[in-house]
Amino acid sequence: MPATLIGLIWLAYFIFRKWKFRKYLALLGFVCFIVFTNDFLANSFLKAWQTEPANLGKIKAQNYTYGVLLTGMTNTLKEPKDRVYFNQNADRLLQSMMLFEQGIIDTLYISGGGATALRKDLQESRVLLSYLESINFPIEKVIIEDQSRNTVESARFASDFISKQRKILLITSASHMPRAMGCFAKEDFNVVAYPAVYFTNDELISLSMFLPSYEALLKWTILFKEWMGYSAYWLAGYL
Incomplete structure (x- = not known):
């Protein structure tokens, strides 16, 4: 899950103090934090995945x-x-x-x-x-x-x-x-x-959508869960 991924990256940064590429772990953790707390990205990707409302x-x-x-x-x-x-x-x-x-x-x-x-x-x-x-x-x-x-x-x-x-x-x-x-x-x-059960919204783009938010982290978590579930079902021949 996104929160776990961010935590593990930053934990590795503090553990591997002598690794010469350690600084890239800090950068990667920061990038993941920005991406996974960005509501605009989370909203866009989740909308693309989920099924549109029925007519x-x-x-x-x-x-x-x-x-x-x-x-x-x-x-x-x-x-x-x-x-x-x-x-x-x-x-x-x-x-x-x-x-x-x-x-x-x-x-x-x-x-x-x-x-x-x-x-x-x-x-x-x-x-x-x-x-x-x-x-x-x-x-x-x-x-x-x-x-x-x-x-x-x-x-x-x-x-x-x-x-x-x-x-x-x-x-x-x-x-x-x-x-x-x-x-x-x-x-x-x-x-x-x-x-x-729609967690996405259809409102116009606003500045608040680009600020870090826990709602974005929730949307990414839902999306990761479904991506992994769909992939596992496909590999197992259930789909």
């Missing part, structure tokens, strides 16, 4: 039996357990609920386990189901898959619940969508992307 008009013109929601939006380890704690990816669920309420999808299919070795009861899809129950969402229109541990398994296990002949609407983060679409296409699903 809602075209989406509404078609009916989808299933909206497939990928998990990764709650903190299942937080106490007390009488509520659901959401993170920044909660937009996935909010967009899914909007699509259901507008009649664009008939059934919400939630895919994701995420249980830990010590707690087998922490499947995130079940946590989300309990939240939907608490707000009186029509549970008879919800299907959960609680065994998958990653996007590959989400795509594979979906065939146990959904016919591959049906067109499905895939809902996940815009930065994660290229990898998710590849996995579902690999399993021969007829899938349409509905990306959510």
Whole structure:
């Protein structure tokens, strides 16, 4: 990750005091700091990678039996357990609920386990189901898959619940969508992307975008994670 990379470079600068090229480590660390905290660069690269927003008009013109929601939006380890704690990816669920309420999808299919070795009861899809129950969402229109541990398994296990002949609407983060679409296409699903969770902005260039910021570091971290994930999936033949 970018922050780790910067830290390791500067740590090497202090450790290798007698190395004749030591000064280049300091320069490299400074350059990496400038690049990875530059919001203009981070915003531009992340926008180029992520999937563009779906055309809602075209989406509404078609009916989808299933909206497939990928998990990764709650903190299942937080106490007390009488509520659901959401993170920044909660937009996935909010967009899914909007699509259901507008009649664009008939059934919400939630895919994701995420249980830990010590707690087998922490499947995130079940946590989300309990939240939907608490707000009186029509549970008879919800299907959960609680065994998958990653996007590959989400795509594979979906065939146990959904016919591959049906067109499905895939809902996940815009930065994660290229990898998710590849996995579902690999399993021969007829899938349409509905990306959510955008960390980028479309405002005009401003001076503040060139000042060091932690938001830029966050965007680069998301981008690095997806680049590495996509590359690993491609090498493994999952895409």
